[in-house]
Amino acid sequence: MKPGFCLLAECPHCGEKKELLQLLSGNSLGVKLWSDLKKEMPMMPMVSPVQKCPKCGRFYMLNEVKQEEGKTYSFEEGWLTFEESLLALEELKSDKKDRLELLTIIVIWAYNDIQRKEPEKIRNTPTPEQTEMFRSVIKELLEQDIYTDNELLLAELYREIGEFDKCIHILEKFEPQSEFHELVKNSIIEHAKQQDSNVFCVLGE
Numbered sequence: 709m710k711p712g713f714c715l716l717a718e719c720p721h722c723g724e725k726k727e728l729l730q731l732l733s734g735n736s737l738g739v740k741l742w743s744d745l746k747k748e749m750p751m752m753p754m755v756s757p758v759q760k761c762p763k764c765g766r767f768y769m770l771n772e773v774k775q776e777e778g779k780t781y782s783f784e785e786g787w788l789t790f791e792e793s794l795l796a797l798e799e800l801k802s803d804k805k806d807r808l809e810l811l812t813i814i815v816i817w818a819y820n821d822i823q824r825k826e827p828e829k830i831r832n833t834p835t836p837e838q839t840e841m842f843r844s845v846i847k848e849l850l851e852q853d854i855y856t857d858n859e860l861l862l863a864e865l866y867r868e869i870g871e872f873d874k875c876i877h878i879l880e881k882f883e884p885q886s887e888f889h890e891l892v893k894n895s896i897i898e899h900a901k902q903q904d905s906n907v908f909c910v911l912g913e
């Protein structure tokens with residue numbers, strides 16, 4: 709992994725420039741793939757597409773703001789906490805489907821990150837309040853027909869909010885185009901049948 713000079717992203721609200729990681733090269737060694745389709749690549753970390761301004765605390769889509777190259781290095785990726793992701797959703801949501809889908813992914817990944825991050829191997833679990841909030845937000849988002857062309861993710865969302873029959877129903881109609889999709893499909897169905905709503909590692913653990 710070879711980091712380059714940082715990326716400077718300019719906050720559209722207050723003008724503050726945030727330093728973010730920029731890679732010159734990386735590789736997929738040690739990749740871990742999760743059931744919510746998050747890929748963790750230690751040798752090719754990714755910057756969050758939604759950023760929080762460290763100065764004014766507001767949110768922006770990284771690809772919509774002015775960017776320039778800095779003169780220093782940064783390892784900041786800027787992924788949001790679950791609570792921040794809910795605020796970002798409120799602040800940035802619009803009628804545009806792709807934008808809503810991206811914000812949904814940020815919420816799901818942030819919620820699941822609570823369990824994924826394992827400080828000193830102690831697995832954290834979300835609080836009952838966080839789970840309740842997560843389920844009601846995702847339920848509301850699913851009413852807006854998001855991810856209709858991504859059955860794996862759609863089914864995973866239903867599984868994670870505890871609607872296991874709906875999850876299985878979607879996947880039974882889904883025809884995988886690769887062995888890999890077949891693997892993801894079968895493992896999500898297996899977990900749904902056990903009424904397990906937790907994110908799990910599909911590959912790499």
Ligand SMILES: [Zn+2]
Pocket residue numbers: 719720721722723724761762763764765766
């Ligand atoms: Zn700002």
